Amino acid sequence: MALIRETPRYAYELIEALGKTGLLTTEGTLYPLLSRLRRDGLVKTEWRESTDGPPRRYYELTAEGRRALTAFKNEWMSFRGAVDGILQEGTKS
Amino acid sequence: MTAPHADQLIEGYIARLSAAAGDLPKNARQEFIDDMRSHIAEARAREPEETDAAVMNILDRLGEPATVVADARERLGIRLAQPYRPGVLEIAAVILVPFLWPVGVILLWISPAWNWRDKLIGTLVPPGGYIGLSYILLANATPGRSCGTITDQAGHIIRSSCTGPAELPGVLLVPLTILVLGSPLISAAYLAIRLRRGRGRQAAATA
Numbered sequence: 231m232a233l234i235r236e237t238p239r240y241a242y243e244l245i246e247a248l249g250k251t252g253l254l255t256t257e258g259t260l261y262p263l264l265s266r267l268r269r270d271g272l273v274k275t276e277w278r279e280s281t282d283g284p285p286r287r288y289y290e291l292t293a294e295g296r297r298a299l300t301a302f303k304n305e306w307m308s309f310r311g312a313v314d315g316i317l318q319e320g321t322k323s
Numbered sequence: 324m325t326a327p328h329a330d331q332l333i334e335g336y337i338a339r340l341s342a343a344a345g346d347l348p349k350n351a352r353q354e355f356i357d358d359m360r361s362h363i364a365e366a367r368a369r370e371p372e373e374t375d376a377a378v379m380n381i382l383d384r385l386g387e388p389a390t391v392v393a394d395a396r397e398r399l400g401i402r403l404a405q406p407y408r409p410g411v412l413e414i415a416a417v418i419l420v421p422f423l424w425p426v427g428v429i430l431l432w433i434s435p436a437w438n439w440r441d442k443l444i445g446t447l448v449p450p451g452g453y454i455g456l457s458y459i460l461l462a463n464a465t466p467g468r469s470c471g472t473i474t475d476q477a478g479h480i481i482r483s484s485c486t487g488p489a490e491l492p493g494v495l496l497v498p499l500t501i502l503v504l505g506s507p508l509i510s511a512a513y514l515a516i517r518l519r520r521g522r523g524r525q526a527a528a529t530a
Contacts, residue, residue, distance in 0.1 A: 241358065242365040256386035261358040262395035265351065269399075283368055284361065 231291060231299045234273065238290035264289060272298050326373045333363055336382045343392040347399065355395055359385065409436045409518050417515050420445050421507030424452035431514070441517045448510045449503070456503060 233239060233247055241264060248254035267273045272295035277285045291299065340359060344352045366381040367373060385391065413436050419427030431437065431445050449456055 242362060245362070256384075256390060256394070257362070258359065258385040258391035259394040261355060261362070262391070262398040265354060265358075266398040283364065286361070286365075287358075 231267070231272065231295060231302075234289050234291050235296070235299065238276070238288040240278075240286040240288050242286075244289070267295070271295075326375045326378055328375050329367070329373065329378045332375065332378050332382065336363075336385075336388065339388040340392065343388045344395065347392070347395065351395075351399055359391075409434075413518055416445075417511050417518070420514065421452045421511050424454050427452065436518055437514065441514060445510055445514050449506045452507045456507065460503075 233244055239247075241260060244264075245254060245257050245260055248260070249257070254260060264273065268275055268289075271292055273289045274292050275287050275289055278288050280286045337356060337360065341352070341356060344355060347355065362385065363381060366384075367378070370377045370381075412430055412434050416427055416430035416434055420431055421427070428446050431442055437445070449459075451458060
């Protein structure tokens with residue numbers, strides 16, 4: 231979701247971006263995830279013409295999606311903080 | 324471009340995907356397959372030189388159809404259909420449809436074990452079960468045959484006539500009575516058979 235915060239992207243772009251991070255091993259699983267986000271109203275989609283092929287479906291965050299992303303980010307930060315804390319405790323002792 | 328089997332590979336993959344996604348809701352399945360197709364088209368367009376191996380790599384990266392569909396099912400909150408086990412409800416329905424029609428029919432329609440056609444047959448053959456049959460027979464019996472004879476003063480018959488429905492020949496009457504009286508039981512037996520068949524079909528589908 232963070233990948234479409236600034237600018238709408240199409241699924242293949244997302245897969246390429248996630249592929250670089252090594253987070254996505256089974257590319258096909260992104261599509262059910264995207265349709266779920268759309269069903270939940272967190273992203274909206276729009277077909278756009280492409281210069282080199284058939285039209286592409288672009289994904290964009292909705293206001294609700296933005297809120298969910300911020301909430302997740304905060305949760306993740308505190309989770310990461312907690313894990314970091316435990317790991318540092320471990321190295322100290 | 325040397326990918327002589329590209330289309331074959333892709334269609335094979337899509338076919339396996341569709342088969343695995345058979346239990347997804349129709350529009351979700353269609354969207355999913357369309358997404359996969361456009362993904363494959365995007366990936367192919369990006370290959371500098373398309374070979375069969377390149378196409379196979381694209382499909383590999385997409386994932387095993389069974390894995391991807393399992394993920395989709397989870398995302399959409401769809402559980403694999405559990406086989407329905409007929410129980411007391413169905414047994415009560417089969418017994419009560421002929422003997423206590425309205426109650427039996429309500430149970431019949433509540434139960435998910437039968438399809439629409441079976442439920443209609445159970446409801447309408449015969450309409451009303453034995454209660455309905457006796458009602459129909461009674462209603463037909465009242466305006467029965469009435470015969471009248473006109474005689475002259477000496478007692479000779481001038482004219483004799485009968486009105487009302489003609490009597491059925493005796494040969495037909497016996498099997499027809501058996502059929503009419505037996506029809507609620509035949510109908511109940513049909514429902515019981517369909518119940519067993521349905522279980523067998525479900526078991527085969529989940530195996």
